[in-house]
Amino acid sequence: MFETARKLGLNGVLEIQVGIAEFKVGREPLVIVTLGLGSCVGVTLYDPYNRVGGLLHVMLPRVADFTKGVSKPTKFADLGIPILLKEVLKMGADRRFLEAKIAGGAQMFTGADNKFQLNIGERNVEAVRETLKALAIKIVAEDVGGSRGRTMMLHTVTGRVVLKMLGSQVKEI
């Protein structure tokens, strides 16, 4: 019912979109995009030699912290990243060359309700870092924290990750 949004970007390169708690992998010349990263964290894995990469939109830190919701493992950093890894390897990436970039984990809301917030952004970032470390994948660039939402785009030809935030210049990491 919910088709993956596909469209041709400005320079005629195919763009695919990643929804919340989803991931997409592909090889050049593809742009993989995720919108609406607030306290969620976007994780890209990219092999610059084979030009294969993937992007995961993580919602929550660790599955063990929650009593329900295991039915969709890609929601969680600790379960989702290994799945993303498996899929980029299947797509032809070489594990030795894989580089990770991460963005997101913002604290979006002003207001006094601590129960609501739970520092989820920070906890997401921490869980993403730990999971990548355990998998021995290096984080080569990151843009995390703050209070603003982000759009994250992975260009599979170059491995460039472009970030868009409201009220600031487009940024590359």
Place this chain on the structure above:
Amino acid sequence: MEPPLEQYVDALKEIGSIGIGNAVTALAHFLSIKVNITVPKAMFVPIEGIFDVIGNVEAPAAAVVQRVEGDLSGTLMFFFPKQNALELVTRLLEAPPGSIQEIDEMGQSVLMEVGNILTGSFLTAISGMTRLTIVPAVPMFTFDMLGSIISSSLLCTGMVEDIVLLIETEIFAEEHLVSGDFAFFFDVGSLGTLFKRLGL
């Protein structure tokens, strides 16, 4: 999607209409203008499909978000596109047209107050009709890209389900000069209590 849940969509729309009707009456009173609403949409949406349903997710929006707990749990959200939020603040502060270009602290508290009135009257209507206990948390405000607001507010306590129930209505007044969206993301797990109470 879960077909057994679909049969409840009409009942949910009805509840949404009553709640929103009440909220909008309060808003109209507050603004002294006539406020219209569209027929509420009620649908079950898998989390990865939320952005497709909402649309316009990179557009800047002001949002008042309120977590709701009790017999019924979920997240209530009012969001206004930037221009509409500015128009609303200008009117409520009785400032000269065009004089407010950014949402500052004053604007924030005005919008939070509007949000408060809307969510309060929405919840009063629903709890009155269902006799369910609903406990709203303190509302929060943010101004950012709509998609980031939605994904982050769904992350709050408990909202880790794979499917959310979305009831959505467009609110508009004065030929869309003042318009916004109202969305209630129910925790699907809490729907059982609601249906039981309604005798469904």
